[in-house]
Amino acid sequence: MGLEGSKVFLYVICIIFLVLEYSRRVAAGDPKFPCYFIFGDSLLDVGNNNRLNTGAKANYLPYGIDYPQGPTGRFTKDLGFDNFIPPYATVKEKCILTGVNYASGGSGILDKSGQNLGERFSFNKQIRNHKKVISRIKTLQGNETHTHDYLKKCLYMAQTGSNDYINNYFAPVSKDKTNNVTPDQFAIILINQFSRQLNWLYKLGGRKFSISNIGQVGCAPAQITLYGTGNACINEMNDAVNIFNVKKNNLIENILKSKLTDAKFVVPDLNIPTSGLPQSNGTAVTNAACCKVSTKGDTRGLCLRRKIPCIDRNRYQFFDGFHPTAYANLFYSRQMMLAISQLL
Numbered sequence: 001m002g003l004e005g006s007k008v009f010l011y012v013i014c015i016i017f018l019v020l021e022y023s024r025r026v027a028a029g030d031p032k033f034p035c036y037f038i039f040g041d042s043l044l045d046v047g048n049n050n051r052l053n054t055g056a057k058a059n060y061l062p063y064g065i066d067y068p069q070g071p072t073g074r075f076t077k078d079l080g081f082d083n084f085i086p087p088y089a090t091v092k093e094k095c096i097l098t099g100v101n102y103a104s105g106g107s108g109i110l111d112k113s114g115q116n117l118g119e120r121f122s123f124n125k126q127i128r129n130h131k132k133v134i135s136r137i138k139t140l141q142g143n144e145t146h147t148h149d150y151l152k153k154c155l156y157m158a159q160t161g162s163n164d165y166i167n168n169y170f171a172p173v174s175k176d177k178t179n180n181v182t183p184d185q186f187a188i189i190l191i192n193q194f195s196r197q198l199n200w201l202y203k204l205g206g207r208k209f210s211i212s213n214i215g216q217v218g219c220a221p222a223q224i225t226l227y228g229t230g231n232a233c234i235n236e237m238n239d240a241v242n243i244f245n246v247k248k249n250n251l252i253e254n255i256l257k258s259k260l261t262d263a264k265f266v267v268p269d270l271n272i273p274t275s276g277l278p279q280s281n282g283t284a285v286t287n288a289a290c291c292k293v294s295t296k297g298d299t300r301g302l303c304l305r306r307k308i309p310c311i312d313r314n315r316y317q318f319f320d321g322f323h324p325t326a327y328a329n330l331f332y333s334r335q336m337m338l339a340i341s342q343l344l
């Protein structure tokens with residue numbers, strides 16, 4: 001799809017969203033969230049990286065193979081309702097009131113995380129982009145008091161941190177690790193930065209937050225290949241990530257909730273049950289990618305261009321070396337919904 005094609009597509013998506021949103025309100029008689037703002041990495045990127053100079057892109061086949069419009073730059077295709085929130089890179093004025101997706105593949109909590117992959121919008125940069133969007137919303141609404149009230153009702157979703165581990169701390173050339181920063185010290189560095197960032201989003205008007213944990217990155221097929229562990233997860237990575245998750249939940253439960261008393265926070269449980277994904281009957285493939293992934297000297301875990309992916313995609317947890325299949329995303333989006341309903 002050419003540039004013009006993608007623009008038309010996003011515009012259509014935006015309209016579809018508005019229509020769906022309208023029908024839902026009429027049906028339910030109860031507007032849930034008037035707007036969604038999405039921050040994070042490739043798990044939520046819907047095309048912000050397409051025009052950046054980066055290896056972290058997904059705007060080519062076989063990505064989008066099960067998406068009616070083909071490849072759009074979405075790493076993950078079916079994350080429930082937020083499918084319709086357009087990327088910051090191309091969002092039109094008409095659409096910004098219902099939300100913007102700032103997520104960028106390769107990005108992390110720290111500005112430098114993911115620099116091995118090329119350009120990306122770091123979490124700080126995403127917040128600065130959000131600040132610009134707020135100015136645009138104020139101009140559109142023409143009443144600052146109204147805009148403040150409006151933003152308080154919006155849903156703010158953040159899912160970030162994986163790249164601080166995969167493409168920073170545990171990157172093949174890692175400065176922090178060779179400088180003897182321990183996993184505990186690294187988690188504290190991340191938490192201090194993340195705390196500033198969440199406080200910043202609060203100052204900019206956010207009140208309803210869904211903050212996901214970092215997943216078990218040591219079980220991603222790309223990492224298993226890199227470390228050559230056969231089928232086994234890399235426990236060292238998962239242990240380090242778990243230190244962060246525990247500290248982050250402590251930050252939310254014991255610090256942010258008591259300091260920002262008019263804000264609400266939820267942490268969706270995105271851990272796949274040990275029995276495997278629902279419906280898979282224990283037959284799901286959890287440690288290999290569905291598509292063909294480059295293995296030699298390339299740690300990005302992305303699908304090779306135009307290679308036919310696996311046929312039985314409903315048995316695979318991972319589409320490429322890092323990102324879930326649409327099938328696995330059904331599970332994630334249901335868990336997200338469960339958590340987010342507590343913000344209403």
Ligand SMILES: *[C@@H]1O[C@H](CO)[C@@H](O)[C@H](O)[C@H]1NC(C)=O
Nearest residue numbers: 142143144145146147149150
């Ligand atoms: C601005 O918005 C506030 C809150 O929605 C409202 O009470 C007020 O009347 C609005 N002011 C104007 C001039 O429309």
Ligand SMILES: *[C@@H]1O[C@H](CO)[C@@H](O)[C@H](O)[C@H]1NC(C)=O
Nearest residue numbers: 278279280281282283314315
């Ligand atoms: C799981 O088992 C049920 C009952 O035996 C069966 O109906 C279903 O098709 C199976 N699902 C898969 C993905 O094999």
